[in-house]
Amino acid sequence: MDKRLTFIGGGNIAQAILKGLLKSGYHPGSILVADPSEAQGQLCEDLGVSWTQDNAEAARDAQVVIFCVKPQLMENVATALHGQLNDALVISVAAGITLQQLETWSGSQNIVRSMPNTPALLGQGMFGLYASDRVTSSDRETTTALLSTVGAVRWFDQESDIDAVTAVSGSGPAYFFYLMEAMIDAAESLGLEREAAHALVTQTALGAAVMAKEGAADPKTLRVQVTSPNGTTHAACEHLKEGGFEALIHGALTAARDRSIQLSTS
Ligand SMILES: NC(=O)c1ccc[n+]([C@@H]2O[C@H](COP(=O)([O-])OP(=O)(O)OC[C@H]3O[C@@H](n4cnc5c(N)ncnc54)[C@H](OP(=O)(O)O)[C@@H]3O)[C@@H](O)[C@H]2O)c1
Known part of the structure; x- marks a missing residue:
């Protein structure tokens, strides 16, 4: 039988996980969503899932509680449930909220901290x-099984790794969107229609991602394999190199990691 599962907060990430669970055959009657928004409640009810505006009522009999509220609300929301989570497994998706903070606010010591990303909305997420x-x-194992319905899952040994995870996969989709955006703009300036540029860039990004993920070689080898000396790809990659591409990416991820540390200590 599926565990009694409660979402505190029924927004984007909660809806993504919820839909993944239902798609994987999780019984809707085992799920309860607590959210003040009637619109979110309607979305849940459309999926056959119960909804309440009362967080305490939703958490009372839960075996698993997933906190899906914005980080700035976590203290108030978790503190209001202090001592009421009993033996439930607690999973938090809130960016920058530490295990220590979660334990102090909720009174639970049975907590998993997770860092998702937006492709979870399409079942292609990455959870650290x-x-x-x-x-x-x-x-x-329960956490892995639940979150695997909307993406890949990887456990880390140190909490500080979550700041690096935030910089790599949490914020990562935006870096790829930025690259695609720049490539589409450049393709247009080379004379292509915007719609054609979008189709070429997005399919190329998808194909490259699949090759890098499923292929036998690492990204560097794949890049070298498609770069003939003095060819077109070589000309482009040399330009990127001369412009400090690698240092720029390194600096960007370091900035994101540092901001994550700053947010979790402020
Ligand atoms: N989206 C992502 O890709 C992503 C990536 C990494 C981490 N996260 C983390 O995921 C968490 C949720 O993000 P999200 O994008 O799903 O946000 P969201 O769409 O705004 O969802 C949050 C939901 O919580 C509801 N809420 C507000 N106050 C509440 C309360 N007191 N009790 C219960 N529910 C309450 C909100 O309702 P109202 O709209 O009525 O306020 C909203 O429906 C955040 O902590 C974020 O750091 C998200």
Whole structure:
């Protein structure tokens, strides 16, 4: 039987996980969503999932509680449930909220901290996970099973790794969108129609991602394989290199990691 599962906050990430669970055959009657918004409530009810505006009522009998509210609301929302989570497995998706903060506010010690990303909305997310030694292997397996319905899942040994995860996969979709945006603009300036440029760039990004993920070689080898000496790709890559491409990416990820640390300590 599916575990009784409660979402606190029923917005984008909650809806993504919820839909993934239902698609994977999770029983809708085992899921309850708490959210003040009637519009979110309607979305849940359309999926056959119960909805309430009362977080405490929603958490009362839950075996798993997934916190999906904005980080700035986490303190108030978790503190209001202090001591009421009993033995439930608690999963937080809030960016920059530490395990220590979650434990203090909620009174639970059975907490998994996760960092999702937006492709979870399409079942293609990437979740970085961290939990203290107090979380049992059975609860870790439950977390993996739940979140795997909307993406890949990877556990990390140190909480500080979550700041790097935030910089790489949490913020990562935006870097690829930025590159695609720049390529579409450049393609237009080379004379292509915008719609054609969009089709060429997005399919190329998808094809390259699939090759890098599924292929036998790492991205560097793949790049070298398609770069003939003095050919067109070589001309483009040399230009990127001369412009400091690698240092720029390194600096960008470092800036994101540093901002994540800053947010979690402020
Ligand atoms: N979206 C992402 O790709 C992404 C990536 C990484 C991490 N995250 C994390 O995921 C969390 C949720 O993000 P999201 O994009 O899903 O945000 P969202 O769409 O704004 O969803 C949050 C939901 O929580 C509801 N809410 C507000 N106050 C509440 C309360 N007191 N009790 C219960 N629910 C309440 C909001 O309702 P109202 O709209 O009525 O206020 C909204 O429906 C954040 O902590 C964020 O850091 C998201």
